[in-house]
Amino acid sequence: xxxxxxxxxxxxxxxxxxxxxxxxxxxxxxxxxxxxxxxxxxxxxxxxxxxxxxxxxxxxxxxxxxxxxxxxxxxxxxxxxxxxxxxxxxxxxxxxxxxxxxxxxxxxxxxxxxxxxxxxxxxxxxxxxxxxxxxxxxxxxxxxxxxxxxxxxxxxxxxxxxxxxxxxxxxxxxxxxxxxxxxxxxxxxxxxxxxxxxxxxxxxxxxxxxxxxxxxxxxxxxxxxxxxxxxxxxxxxxxxxxxxxxxxxxxxxxxxx
Amino acid sequence: xxxxxxxxxxxxxxxxxxxxxxxxxxxxxxxxxxxxxxxxxxxxxxxxxxxxxxxxxxxxxxxxxxxxxxxxxxxxxxxxxxxxxxxxxxxxxxxxxxxxxxxxxxxxxxxxxxxxxxxxxxxxxxxxxxxxxxxxxxxxxxxxxxxxxxxxxxxxxxxxxxxxxxxxxxxxxxxxxxxxxxxxxxxxxxxxxxxxxxxxxxxxxxxxxxxxxxxxxxxxxxxxxxxxxxxxxxxxxxxxxxxxxxxxxxxxxxxxxxxxxxxxxxxxxxxxxxxxxxxxxxxxxxxxxxxxxxxxxxxxxxxxxxxxxxxxxxxxxxxxxxxxxxxxxxxxxxxxxxxxxxxxxxxxxxxxxxxxxxxxxxxxxxxxxxxxxxxxxxxxxxxxxxxxxxxxxxxxxxxxxxxxxxxxxxxxxxxxxxxxxxxxxxxxxxxxxxxxxxxxxxxxxxxxxxxxxxxxxxxxxxxxxxxxxxxxxxxxxxxxxxxxxxxxxxxxxxxxxxxxxxxxxxxxxxxxxxxxxxxxxxxxxxxxxxxx
Numbered sequence: 001x002x003x004x005x006x007x008x009x010x011x012x013x014x015x016x017x018x019x020x021x022x023x024x025x026x027x028x029x030x031x032x033x034x035x036x037x038x039x040x041x042x043x044x045x046x047x048x049x050x051x052x053x054x055x056x057x058x059x060x061x062x063x064x065x066x067x068x069x070x071x072x073x074x075x076x077x078x079x080x081x082x083x084x085x086x087x088x089x090x091x092x093x094x095x096x097x098x099x100x101x102x103x104x105x106x107x108x109x110x111x112x113x114x115x116x117x118x119x120x121x122x123x124x125x126x127x128x129x130x131x132x133x134x135x136x137x138x139x140x141x142x143x144x145x146x147x148x149x150x151x152x153x154x155x156x157x158x159x160x161x162x163x164x165x166x167x168x169x170x171x172x173x174x175x176x177x178x179x180x181x182x183x184x185x186x187x188x189x190x191x192x193x194x195x196x197x198x199x200x201x202x203x204x205x206x207x208x209x210x211x212x213x214x215x216x217x218x219x220x221x222x223x224x225x226x227x228x229x230x231x232x233x234x235x236x237x238x239x240x241x242x243x244x245x246x247x248x249x250x251x252x253x254x255x256x257x
Numbered sequence: 258x259x260x261x262x263x264x265x266x267x268x269x270x271x272x273x274x275x276x277x278x279x280x281x282x283x284x285x286x287x288x289x290x291x292x293x294x295x296x297x298x299x300x301x302x303x304x305x306x307x308x309x310x311x312x313x314x315x316x317x318x319x320x321x322x323x324x325x326x327x328x329x330x331x332x333x334x335x336x337x338x339x340x341x342x343x344x345x346x347x348x349x350x351x352x353x354x355x356x357x358x359x360x361x362x363x364x365x366x367x368x369x370x371x372x373x374x375x376x377x378x379x380x381x382x383x384x385x386x387x388x389x390x391x392x393x394x395x396x397x398x399x400x401x402x403x404x405x406x407x408x409x410x411x412x413x414x415x416x417x418x419x420x421x422x423x424x425x426x427x428x429x430x431x432x433x434x435x436x437x438x439x440x441x442x443x444x445x446x447x448x449x450x451x452x453x454x455x456x457x458x459x460x461x462x463x464x465x466x467x468x469x470x471x472x473x474x475x476x477x478x479x480x481x482x483x484x485x486x487x488x489x490x491x492x493x494x495x496x497x498x499x500x501x502x503x504x505x506x507x508x509x510x511x512x513x514x515x516x517x518x519x520x521x522x523x524x525x526x527x528x529x530x531x532x533x534x535x536x537x538x539x540x541x542x543x544x545x546x547x548x549x550x551x552x553x554x555x556x557x558x559x560x561x562x563x564x565x566x567x568x569x570x571x572x573x574x575x576x577x578x579x580x581x582x583x584x585x586x587x588x589x590x591x592x593x594x595x596x597x598x599x600x601x602x603x604x605x606x607x608x609x610x611x612x613x614x615x616x617x618x619x620x621x622x623x624x625x626x627x628x629x630x631x632x633x634x635x636x637x638x639x640x641x642x643x644x645x646x647x648x649x650x651x652x653x654x655x656x657x658x659x660x661x662x663x664x665x666x667x668x669x670x671x672x673x674x675x676x677x678x679x680x681x682x683x684x685x686x687x688x689x690x691x692x693x694x695x696x697x698x699x700x701x702x703x704x705x706x707x708x709x710x711x712x713x714x715x716x717x718x719x720x721x722x723x724x725x726x727x728x729x730x731x732x733x734x735x736x737x738x739x740x741x742x743x744x745x746x747x748x749x750x751x752x753x754x755x756x757x758x759x760x761x762x763x764x765x766x767x768x769x770x771x772x773x774x775x776x777x778x779x780x781x782x783x784x785x786x787x788x789x
Contacts, residue, residue: 014268014271018271018274021275022274022278025275025278025282026278028282036289043296043300050303154565155318155320155561155565156320156321156635156637159318159319159320160320169473183338183473185364186339186364186369186370187364187367187368189367190367223369223370238369239369240367240369241367242311242314242366242367242368243367244311244314244315244318244319244367245310245311245314245318245367247314247318248310248313248314248317248318248554249314251317251318251557251558251561252554252557256561
């Protein structure tokens with residue numbers, strides 16, 4: 001019997017050991033699986049942003065102007081100030097609106113006509129900002145969103161305008177209309193910005209953090225590598241198009257000058 | 258012993274489970290690697306395409322002024338701060354060769370931080386002819402970026418070593434076979450770089466340690482290439498020996514003076530390049546910007562600028578939609594220099610006239626302006642006083658104006674009545690849409706002649722006295738616009754023997770805007786409806 005009891009104890013130990021080993025192996029599989037998922041979602045979002053960028057440029061080729069951002073209540077359609085339309089180009093939200101998926105004919109859209117990034121929450125609606133907000137180029141207010149506004153502003157006028165939307169390498173020293181130090185500036189000539197808030201979209205970024213700069217409604221945005229620093233975590237993904245590239249596409253299509 | 262067989266059975270299950278998990282792990286990793294490989298390749302292609310488009314946009318869409326015209330590209334970024342350096346070699350490219358290969362200046366181009374599929378920033382090489390120079394304004398040769406002179410200089414080979422673009426060629430008849438204008442490279446992952454037969458290949462070192470970089474990753478050494486992170490040899494690869502032209506992507510030679518051009522054999526090779534044993538020695542992916550990618554767009558920009566000047570002229574309140582006479586070609590080499598680009602009465606087709614538009618003012622009365630519209634930014638071929646650019650001092654327009662032609666509809670001539678009216682005998686029409694009726698009527702056309710053609714029946718020659726014949730510049734119906742002019746076009750000219758004498762006037766009013774194999778003019782027209 002002593003043999004039998006020893007062997008029974010051995011089996012128990014064996015089972016414990018095996019369960020432990022299985023757990024380690026499974027977690028070894030699961031860990032890269034989680035990072036794989038994150039990377040995959042980032043890559044997918046990146047691709048989505050690029051598709052969105054092409055869709056906005058396509059809208060510009062077809063209409064000779066950029067679309068206005070959608071508001072939370074506009075069902076994915078571009079939204080102008082009440083009582084105005086594309087003849088004035090006055091958007092209701094120039095800098096803190098959403099990609100007007102319905103106006104762009106984009107797919108897939110969520111139930112309200114918005115485009116969502118790969119994380120898929122309602123707060124993950126892809127955002128979109130466009131230059132304007134009453135600023136003029138060559139005497140033409142809101143030249144990019146106004147019908148034939150770029151034609152009226154002329155290539156030369158568009159080229160010599162001092163600035164459009166600003167993209168900064170970090171939020172440090174950023175003001176409401178510039179990146180602060182010149183070394184902090186990525187570009188000041190972005191015609192539009194397309195933005196995904198990433199996995200933490202549902203939480204409000206702490207005031208003063210780099211992420212807060214992207215939702216504060218001013219024409220200055222921050223684009224940097226993802227990081228998890230406390231109080232300044234960053235997982236937004238952005239893409240943008242310079243005004244020169246927009247003008248070049250329009251000129252190639254015969255929309256300019 | 259009833260327990261012993263149970264134990265053995267359990268061990269088998271355990272072994273099976275472990276084997277299954279191991280197989281699954283190996284399988285998923287392999288699958289992820291394969292899928293990852295194609296996503297990486299796609300990401301690289303997308304980054305290269307964005308870079309290419311942004312560079313072409315930079316050359317064609319930048320603001321220009323009466324001195325410096327379009328067609329220049331930025332210098333590369335050597336210290337990885339994203340901004341183009343302000344200089345990259347002398348005008349002929351004799352000096353500063355290493356400064357013409359660096360990273361893509363993504364901030365200068367207004368691009369996001371582009372990365373290839375392996376997370377590396379892109380590299381970029383620019384031709385010595387197309388690099389933008391701050392002191393370009395002091396040299397007429399540097400300002401000359403016309404279709405016959407702005408030829409590429411960079412040699413490009415395909416992955417077998419065969420030349421695709423030959424930088425030693427300076428033949429305006431073969432601009433597309435000649436060198437490339439710029440190159441964008443995606444460096445891919447670090448590999449063991451070929452170091453020649455008998456030498457051990459060394460792994461590329463992309464580090465930035467020992468205080469050679471600042472917190473933002475910018476290289477601080479002088480020159481920056483002393484830092485491994487900013488040394489092209491650690492990113493760009495070398496082909497394995499003479500069978501692949503011994504091409505090293507970390508260096509090239511491109512001069513644009515005639516004796517120097519012969520050395521332009523050293524250029525770039527398109528990866529991937531595999532040795533005889535299948536080993537990949539070059540993993541750089543390359544996007545080429547050729548003469549054909551850039552020049553038609555630059556010509557279009559020039560045409561647009563001239564059209565803007567003419568539009569602004571016609572829109573002047575006193576000018577009432579009327580346009581100046583053209584400068585007849587037959588006086589292009591007149592001994593009297595002031596006549597060469599001067600307008601002449603009744604000339605509907607010719608080159609864009611220099612100011613003052615004396616003949617136009619004679620026929621149109623004192624109300625017609627003898628100058629372009631005054632003020633900056635309205636007309637890039639004139640100074641702020643409305644005088645043709647280059648009349649005193651240097652200008653890009655001086656070299657371009659031989660290439661730019663202008664046809665005006667008789668209805669919009671200086672002698673036209675108050676409100677110009679269009680019919681099929683008085684207005685230009687697009688040859689492609691001749692049946693479209695009044696909507697196709699154009700008030701004027703600006704035609705920019707490309708490099709000379711030697712194709713099919715066309716044998717174009719440039720230089721005096723061939724310059725006097727429009728057929729040496731424009732092709733097809735566009736050259737036929739000369740039949741609109743009186744014969745001879747100006748008192749100083751001999752009468753032209755016209756083969757198709759008696760041809761219908763409305764046929765001479767045709768202008769073709771499409772580019773084909775045997776027509777390389779870039780044409781911009783202005784709708785008569787909008788001109789009124």
